[in-house]
Amino acid sequence: MPEALISARGVTRKFGDFTAVDNVSLDVAPGEIVGLLGANGAGKTTLIRMILGLLQPSGGELALFGREPSRETRARLGYVSQGLGLWDDLTVRENLAFVDGAFGSVSTAPPDSLRSAGRELVGSIGLGGQRQLAFAAALGHEPELLVLDEPTSGVDPLARARLWDTIRDHADAGVGALVTTHYMQEAERCDRLVLMSRGAAVAQGTVADIVGDTTATEVRAEHWQHAFTALNQARILVALAGTHVRAVDAGEGEIRTALAKAGVKADLAPVAASLDEAMVARERAGN
Structure with a gap:
């Protein structure tokens, strides 16, 4: 070397x-x-x-x-x-x-x-x-x-x-x-x-x-702002790709519970986590 x-x-x-x-x-x-x-x-x-x-x-x-x-x-x-x-x-x-x-x-x-x-x-x-x-x-x-x-x-x-x-x-x-x-x-x-x-x-x-086993879930709701607010208030790490809401390193049950509590109906789909999302997740875990 x-x-x-x-x-x-x-x-x-x-x-x-x-x-x-x-x-x-x-x-x-x-x-x-x-x-x-x-x-x-x-x-x-x-x-x-x-x-x-x-x-x-x-x-x-x-x-x-x-x-x-x-x-x-x-x-x-x-x-x-x-x-x-x-x-x-x-x-x-x-x-x-x-x-x-x-x-x-x-x-x-x-x-x-x-x-x-x-x-x-x-x-x-x-x-x-x-x-x-x-x-x-x-x-x-x-x-x-x-x-x-x-x-x-x-x-x-x-x-x-x-x-x-x-x-x-x-x-x-x-x-x-x-x-x-x-x-x-x-x-x-x-x-x-x-x-x-x-x-x-x-x-x-x-x-x-860096991305490792970081997970992401796309949350498809009629009003993306309501979904974003509900997940954020539940202290779930949430990101935006355009107007597509993405929950990072959170289980499906945790996401659905947070949405239901806020009265938000949404479809969930697993997606590949981005480098940016993985970095934010690692920084949060380290802090």
Whole structure:
């Protein structure tokens, strides 16, 4: 097996009495895309900052390319932060020239969509263009590892798909990637997932591993709002797919009892649980 690009063992980070990351372990291997999932405040960005060497762990062991994270190891990866790390008051080409100077790369080209915008200030090109530019800047020095913190947030679906094609192309060429995302369609494109909740890793594995034995039942009522309210008041985990009500990890008897108590008539049908539903169920179980 090739050496892990990222290796974390029992990593913890405390801020005073608050534990932001609690005993988390994960690996990222060459050619592998690992998705880091969880709600806002779950500890994902804090974990990434420790991986980059920008924060020291309070406990546990952490290695980047088999060594303690440092400026030298960071030079071997491409990083796209939530804030993108671009300079709004520099042009597209000036941003790329700055990155080339920092990493020793040569004349990183802007993405095709920004070829004619090289002289425009980054603050004027829109979020979609900025995301694509941040990717180009992260890839210009041919990194061995990508660390991407919500890289497609706020981007239209077509641009998101293209950026993910870029991630997969690099993974196929042997580059590892650690990616955070709130889009479940993107999570399903990862090779493995790590689900964090309140600083802890509550589940790891493939999509099938995360979904596991989570169950879902579609509840078909004349007025979906009444069914949703009845199940929610009964403290049954309930989700919506459009206007289709779905009860998660609840038995048929429990569902029927809750509906009958509220006077709601409905037909029930078992359906496959989604990744999103499984994540919410695991987070609820962990809390």
